[in-house]
Amino acid sequence: MxxxxxxxxxxxxxxxxxxxxxxxxxxxxxxxxxxxxxxxxxxxxxxxxxxxxxxxxxxxxxxxxxxxxxxxxxxxxxxxxxxxxxxxxxxxLSATWYLAGFVGLVLVYGSVYRTRVPLFLSSQRATNRLVQLLPQDHSFKMIDLGSGCGGLICRLAKMLPYGVYHGVEMALLPCWISKLRGVLSGQHCQFQWESIWQQDLSSYDVVYAYLSPVPMARLWEKICQEMRPGSLFISNTFAVPEVAPDQSIPLDDLSGAVLYIWRL
The missing domain is CATH 1.10.150 (DNA polymerase; domain 1)
Structure with a gap:
């Protein structure tokens, strides 16, 4: 690489x-x-x-x-x-609806001005591909940086229950939804309302991100500094500038997404 x-x-x-x-x-x-x-x-x-x-x-x-x-x-x-x-x-409409709509927008997109990362939700095809990439015969630890409403993590935890899954999300409402989903799923998945930059990635076997072009160069520096040799970094749709991935997997979904994979 x-x-x-x-x-x-x-x-x-x-x-x-x-x-x-x-x-x-x-x-x-x-x-x-x-x-x-x-x-x-x-x-x-x-x-x-x-x-x-x-x-x-x-x-x-x-x-x-x-x-x-x-x-x-x-x-x-x-x-x-x-x-x-x-x-x-x-x-x-009543003014109450506008207030409710404004509060809803703030809870979902209020973090965009700080993170420059809008809300993206990983598709079922992304989940199916990740299942093929993740370890099949032993336990592992994975984190989703910008986990949205927690759908990806909860689906993976159900399909590969021997993994340990963490998600971090800065948008309040999606984070609350993901926390509720995590509790109801009964699987080994936890969600936190935190910045991705506050996470220590050294203990994870797999780091997954579906962010935007803006933070990718800085995130790659963090990946190289903290992740262990042999671990995986997977980015949905957004590549790292000037760093060729070890593998690219088109998902053939409605958004035309691609999984970019780097092995450290």
Whole structure:
């Protein structure tokens, strides 16, 4: 396996708190202020819908040009308030539903601004392939970095019950769901609400991740520093930059995912 040295990233993941919300608050309130001022200063009058769309465009430009966020986040800023306005007018729902929806979004996606990893769920085909890759005749220890709602770990624990399975997830609601699933499954699987960067990987035989392109270079450094020789690192969909995998397995599922496998 050819390993290309990568620059060490000294920046640490943001701690949960006000600082993690600074960027989205600047984008949202800055775009609202700019759209409101333009609505007043322009020589022609704008409808509420036009002001809302203007705010979305400004928010998207700020996120992409000033903060250099990924395009998908710019799309979210572009559509957030216009879609919210459409829902208010078209669906005529109680304000309680909007509050509940907002809380739900925060519980599921509130960690994205810190981790830059949206919620991805591993398919049943990924599970079936992993069963073929994992040890068949002896016990092993596996961790899923970013375990989502715990589906993969719980399925593996049922299919290969002699393994010991751990999952870590930063999104609150998926983590709570996975904890409940783990208890109800009665299998050897545990879930924690923690950052992947706080995990010591030295005791695991298999490390699995389904993250995003953003953390892969830094994660590879952690893998090389902590994992034992002979252990496996498996990444769903996202490869490590400049490091060729020992094996690539297309899953032929709806997302066109590929399992990238490195043996340390």
């Amino acid at each position: 050819k390993i290309v040295s990568l620059p060490t990233e000294t920046a640490q993941p943001a701690v949960f708190g006000p600082s993690s919300l600074k960027k989205p608050l600047i984008i949202l309130f800055g775009s609202m202020l700019a759209a409101g001022l333009l609505g007043v200063l322009l020589p022609w009058s704008l409808t509420l819908q036009q002001v809302i769309w203007l705010q979305g465009v400004i928010a998207a430009l700020i996120s992409l040009q000033l903060f250099h966020l990924p395009i998908w986040q710019g799309v979210i800023y572009l559509l957030f308030l216009p879609l919210l306005l459409w829902a208010v007018i078209a669906l005529d």
